[in-house]
Amino acid sequence: MFRNVQFQNTRQKKIDIKVDATPERIAQGQKLATMLCRSCHYNETTDEFTGRELTEAPQFGKIYSANITHDSIVGIGNWSDGDLIYFIRTGIRPDGQYVPPYMPKLIHISDEDLNSIIAFLRSDNGWVKANTAHMPASQPGFITKFLVTINAAKPFEFPTHVIPGPDTTNKAELGKYIALYQLECYSCHSQSFAKNNYYEPAKSPGFFGGGNEMYGLDGNKIYSLNITMDKNTGIGNWSEADFIKALKSGIVPNEQPALRQPMQPYANLTDEEASAIYAYLKTVPAVNNKVERKF
Template identity: 40%
Template sequence: MKKILTISIVVISLLLLAVAGFLGYVAVDGIPSYAAPQPNIEPIASTPERVALGEKLVLASCADCHLNSTTNTLGGQQLRDVPPAFGTLYAANITRNRQHGIGAWTDQELVGLLRTGIGRDGRYRVVMPSFVQMSDEDLASIVAFLRSDSPLVRATPTPSRAQEPSLLAKVLFHTVMKPTPLPAAPVTAPDSTDALAYGRYLVIGRYKCYDCHSKDFKTNNALEPEKSEGYLGGGNEMVNRQGRPVRARNITGDADTGIGDWTEGQFAQALRFGQSPHGPLGYPMPKYSRLSAAEVHALYTYLQAVPKIRNATAEDGPAAL
């Protein structure tokens, strides 16, 4: 008995020492670095089609974080919706400025970052979503837009600020929040006339709806998104611009707690104008004002077809809870 007790004390002490050691290491290491990614891509040619698509994608998926309302360019800003327990984080300047923006980054470096989350200096760009399932053509369009003469990316000399993560955030960056690998093969989008396949691509690749709309960012599976916990069933808690918690909603086809009882017209209204049958939708739900009719139809078709999850959030009312 005494021996077992002694052994337990030794084991527990060693464990505590290991935890303390890990925390100490994490506190000093801060944000981890990795080998800089080197995707095997051709230089990206700019075409009017790419710039137009890139603008639409950047407005939908990047501007909420990167748009600076003083300069009206993607010059970066403090992220107001980071939970205080995470510390203070800043979106970087991604205008064409060579010193402070991404003007001096190569196409390869930009694609490498957008795929993996790792910058050209090897530092992991935290909180910034990575786009491992996005098609090569969509990514090329984003890069073409970032290099275009759009006023949104006009070279702006605002310096990007260093991140100030809390110890908790640093622990997460060393454990559950990790960069994603470069895709092993070319990534192509399915044909837009195949509504089910195209809808799936929009949800996991182009707009990453599943990232916000599943159970929790921490249990999402970037490489096999359908294996994310509570895939598209909502519940993921975020923070709105007023610092108040807001939960992403269930967008599976469950009639009581999801969107199974919505018409395609109601769905289009919610996505394009932020008007849900439950009332106005607020940040961080993006406004997809430029969605094409084919995109709306494909998203609606796919979301009605995914496995239904019964999971109520506040707007479903007491009957569904």
């Protein structure tokens, strides 16, 4: 596909994997893609993952997410499973081009969860059936080009070892896996995207203390909130039920307005998973950082 900006050309290492698309994997992949890919790749007009303009990422330029349906010309029909796995972990496409930070990379997600996402992308689910709707090429702005030029935004290394899933019998461990490695809550909820430590998330400045500046769908600035257990500035006074409700429905206590994009209602999480995230957050050091919600 034609793209008008060339970033550094790296090479995609060929990974020889064919994912076995079991019904369990397709179901888990659909759940994960709903929480991890839909917000950017779903298009309301086509009702498919044909991509859209990311108006909420003005800091990066004029950015369009891609068509990731089965179409072999404008979609990913010609990519192998290994191509997809390599790309989702590192950001490097089969043609060697690197996609800058506006497409998040899943460097810690378990091999099994990643296989599930691939199984879903290959499935006969209506969201990914071949569709020729074409997205214009992104026009990354100055900042993106600058970050890439100074190497501040560069491809992640492809993991050299097997990445196992969490011990699901250990509640806090499961919560940690979801919050750091699977859904990456910390990446939005720490101080800033630029300062996050993506290789060792817990070393990110202001870990879970909020205040990270981002943009809502309307293009206005919005800040992530402090979700440490600090009683004055975090969610230390929330009950577990308050937390589960807020996370899954966006409805927060104290008659405050509901949570807005880019925070999404994680309706697909089970109550057990939401409760596990809560158990993990209780182990995270409280951060005293007051973030005002502006409307």
